Amino acid sequence: MxxxxxxxxxxxxxxxxxxxxxxxxxxxxxxxxxxxxxxxxxxxxxxxxxxxxxxxxxxxxxxxxxxxxxxxxxxxxxxxxxxxxxxxxxxxxxxxxxxxxxxxxxxxxxxxxxxxxxxxxxxxxxxxxxxxxxxxxxxxxxxxxxxxxxxxxxxxxxxxxxxxxxxxxxxxxxxxxxxxxxxxxxxxxxxxxxxIVNGPTAQIATKEIIRHAYEWTEEEAWEKQKVIAQPALDSEDRKEGLKAFAEKRKPIWSGK
Known part of the structure; x- marks a missing residue:
């Protein structure tokens, strides 16, 4: 400690x-x-x-x-x-x-x-x-x-x-x-x-979208969530998550 x-x-x-x-x-x-x-x-x-x-x-x-x-x-x-x-x-x-x-x-x-x-x-x-x-x-x-x-x-x-x-x-x-x-x-x-078994970059994006959900109208939310989600969807961890699924193994997350 x-x-x-x-x-x-x-x-x-x-x-x-x-x-x-x-x-x-x-x-x-x-x-x-x-x-x-x-x-x-x-x-x-x-x-x-x-x-x-x-x-x-x-x-x-x-x-x-x-x-x-x-x-x-x-x-x-x-x-x-x-x-x-x-x-x-x-x-x-x-x-x-x-x-x-x-x-x-x-x-x-x-x-x-x-x-x-x-x-x-x-x-x-x-x-x-x-x-x-x-x-x-x-x-x-x-x-x-x-x-x-x-x-x-x-x-x-x-x-x-x-x-x-x-x-x-x-x-x-x-x-x-x-x-x-x-x-x-x-x-x-x-x-x-x-x-921690789940994708870290996706969790960051998910938390941010939920935090802002109270502020957005439903019409705004469709576009605003895309901006927040995109870094996770472009991340190395997304590629790793899909690869691990295809290979039937647990993903090894990097946080990137």
Missing amino acids: ENRGNLVLTEKRGKIFIITINRPEVKNACDGATGMQMCQAIDAFEEDENLFVAIITGAGGTFSAGADLKAAARGEDRSTPRGGFGIMAKPPRKPIIAAIEGYAVAGGMELALSCDLIVAANNAKMGLPEVRHNLVAVGGGLFRLPKRMPYHLVMELALTADMLPAEHFHRFGVVNRLTEPGQALQTAIELAERL
Whole structure:
């Protein structure tokens, strides 16, 4: 495991990249230094053609309690080139999975919503409690969550500042998998292993099309998806996928 100044740890497991927020003493709250190290970890994932899927988790049995409010009170700059938590405004092009234990609240929940898939322990708690402190959830939660849950339920969650069990979010499709406590990371790894058998350039294109699907009319979508899909259709991996099918073997993906 690589140590990035102790605040963010990274580990390569074949084509899977595990990113661990390592501030358990403050429930993995994000200050400026943590955000920058997260941003660097996401950049490293994007730039490595041998890495296909990333997982974000937290040390010490908690995903993240969100922003470090003491650092915020000091006026600390927590901005990064990728937005809050080093990811929120500019998630990676490749698939990324959140593995949640304990609490994923405030910015911690918004961090999870920045990911493409979410695995959570069945005793985990999630929510957007910012209004308790007269803060506003500006890390994407207030516009990402309404695309994934019914409007009135999001309103209730955000305006009451309730923190609800992960099972509630699983019921509405926000959480993909529920696990026993302590098993979120292992289940996320198993899910990642299902992804890495598939073509990586096609997965990048697929993710991008789905991300933009809310913005396009159906008429626009036909042309816009072509532009996004074309690099995958022109890639070496497409040739390898077709060749492997013809030769009745598993493809060997290059990420190119």
